[in-house]
Amino acid sequence: MQRTELLALLAALSVLPLASRGRVVVLPIVGTAFLSAGLFWLARAGVPLFRPRELAPPGAVALVLLGAWMRIGLFPFHGYVPVLFERSHPSKAAVAFVANPGMLILMRVLTESAWDLGISGKVLMVVAAISGLYAAFLCIGQSDLLRAVGFQAVASTSMIVAGLCSREEAGAFGAILHATGSGLFVTGLALVAWGVKARLGTSPGTATPGIASAAPHAAAAFLLFGLAAAGFPGTLGFVSEELLLHGVIEHHPVTGTLIVLTTALSAIAMLRLFFLVFYGAPNTRGRSAAFAPTVPIDLFPREKLAFGALLVVIFGLGVMPAPALSILHSVTDNSALHHQQSGETP
Numbered sequence: 001m002q003r004t005e006l007l008a009l010l011a012a013l014s015v016l017p018l019a020s021r022g023r024v025v026v027l028p029i030v031g032t033a034f035l036s037a038g039l040f041w042l043a044r045a046g047v048p049l050f051r052p053r054e055l056a057p058p059g060a061v062a063l064v065l066l067g068a069w070m071r072i073g074l075f076p077f078h079g080y081v082p083v084l085f086e087r088s089h090p091s092k093a094a095v096a097f098v099a100n101p102g103m104l105i106l107m108r109v110l111t112e113s114a115w116d117l118g119i120s121g122k123v124l125m126v127v128a129a130i131s132g133l134y135a136a137f138l139c140i141g142q143s144d145l146l147r148a149v150g151f152q153a154v155a156s157t158s159m160i161v162a163g164l165c166s167r168e169e170a171g172a173f174g175a176i177l178h179a180t181g182s183g184l185f186v187t188g189l190a191l192v193a194w195g196v197k198a199r200l201g202t203s204p205g206t207a208t209p210g211i212a213s214a215a216p217h218a219a220a221a222f223l224l225f226g227l228a229a230a231g232f233p234g235t236l237g238f239v240s241e242e243l244l245l246h247g248v249i250e251h252h253p254v255t256g257t258l259i260v261l262t263t264a265l266s267a268i269a270m271l272r273l274f275f276l277v278f279y280g281a282p283n284t285r286g287r288s289a290a291f292a293p294t295v296p297i298d299l300f301p302r303e304k305l306a307f308g309a310l311l312v313v314i315f316g317l318g319v320m321p322a323p324a325l326s327i328l329h330s331v332t333d334n335s336a337l338h339h340q341q342s343g344e345t346p
Contacts, residue, residue, distance in 0.1 A: 027080045028096070031070025035102060038063030064105065065124075071102030072157050075131035082142075082150030085190055093190065097153055098183040103160070107176065110164045122252075125165035129258035132158030136265035140272060145193040148273050149186065152229055155266050156182035159259055163244040166255065170247025176328055178240035181228065181314065185237060188225035188310050191303075192218055199297040212278040215298040219278040221307045226274055228314045230267035235318035 041060035073081040084093050110121075135154035142148035156178065163175030196211065196218055212219040228235040231242075241263055249256025299307065317324050 025080045025084060027077050028071050028073070031067045031072075031077065031102060033067070034063045035067025035071055035105065038065075038067055039105075064109070068102035068106040069124075072100060072106070072161065073154055074128055074158055074161060075134055078131065078135060078154045081154050082147040085150035085153065086144065086146045094187050097186060100157075103157065103179065106161065107164060107179070110167070110172065121165050121167060125162050125252065125255055126258075128158045128161040128165060129255045129262070132156075132162065132262040133258050133265070136262045136269060139269040140265060142269075142273070145273060145277055146190065146197065148269065149189045149193055152189065152266060152269065153182070153186045155262055156186060156229070159241070159244060159262060162255055162259060163248055166248045166252055168247045168251055171244055172247070173328060174240055174242070174244030174247050177324060178237070178244055180324070181236040181240045181317075184310055184314050185225045185228040185235075188307060188314075189222065189229065192222045192225065192299075192307070195299065195303060196297055211297060215278070217299040217304060218297070219274070221299065221311070222278065223274050224311055225314075226270035228318075230270050231263050232267075233318075234315060236314045236321070236324075237318070239318055239321045239324075 038060045041057060041063065045057050045060065070077045081097075084096060088096075132155045135151045135158060139148050139151035139155065142151060160175045160179050160182070163171040163178070166172070196215060200211075228237040231237045241259075245256055245259055248259060
């Protein structure tokens with residue numbers, strides 16, 4: 001079996017975690033089907049995935065790009081991501097977000113291969129940036145914590161795709177690093193929200209009285225993960241967003257401006273949710289001090305250990321990013337994108 005066929009099989013199997021309580025999320029299923037069909041088409045045409053796009057059948061290229069776009073969950077196919085975070089089991093949503101074959105294949109195609117999408121790539125870059133801005137705007141208006149985390153995930157992946165589609169080495173470098181960081185802090189945000197939901201019996205939201213006094217460690221963990229998602233200095237999110245923006249804004253100022261606005265709105269959304277959910281809305285703040293759950297809702301010791309490990313990585317690589325940067329340099333230095341921009345022959 002060729003490597004392209006193997007990737008197609010893995011893409012098809014990746015749809016299994018998306019089943020939730022007997023229901024199947026339609027959009028990612030269809031996206032995975034398109035992605036797998038495009039990869040099999042390339043394999044049957046005898047064109048390896050990581051060869052110049054001009055050698056590939058146009059229909060196969062279109063299927064791969066459309067399938068990846070739908071599977072990642074970008075506008076206008078973003079609707080399933082918040083629902084997935086809100087209704088699915090934590091492990092399923094985390095796997096579906098972090099181990100996303102659409103993102104993996106798009107990342108490899110746009111950095112390791114000689115695929116040059118031309119004007120189509122620029123259009124995809126702008127649409128991805130608009131998708132991120134739209135998701136961040138929707139995140140601000142959410143009253144449910146898990147749905148808000150889902151929209152934050154869409155905003156993060158949109159910035160990643162915009163950086164990859166820029167075809168700038170620095171932008172792609174920052175996008176790969178941001179994909180690593182977002183996998184950590186979005187997972188952390190979701191797990192904190194899921195943990196509180198399991199103990200409260202309902203998803204925490206702006207209608208919930210402030211729970212910080214009953215769950216101080218959960219409140220602190222959510223705040224720290226939220227700061228990383230907002231690109232706060234000293235976190236891995238800050239390093240990755242700075243690299244991504246530096247690589248994009250010089251040659252694509254409109255896209256860079258959209259990314260800046262997305263980052264700002266994401267920060268506003270995360271801080272708004274933190275204060276409303278954990279300290280109560282203005283009309284419920286008088287009740288928050290007296291809120292006494294019947295069961296403990298704060299983090300258990302094993303959860304503190306797990307979240308502590310995630311935060312050590314996020315803040316450790318934010319303060320000392322050299323190890324991560326050196327690994328990424330060794331990867332991107334051998335990429336087709338690096339050779340193309342440096343004028344070298346791979």
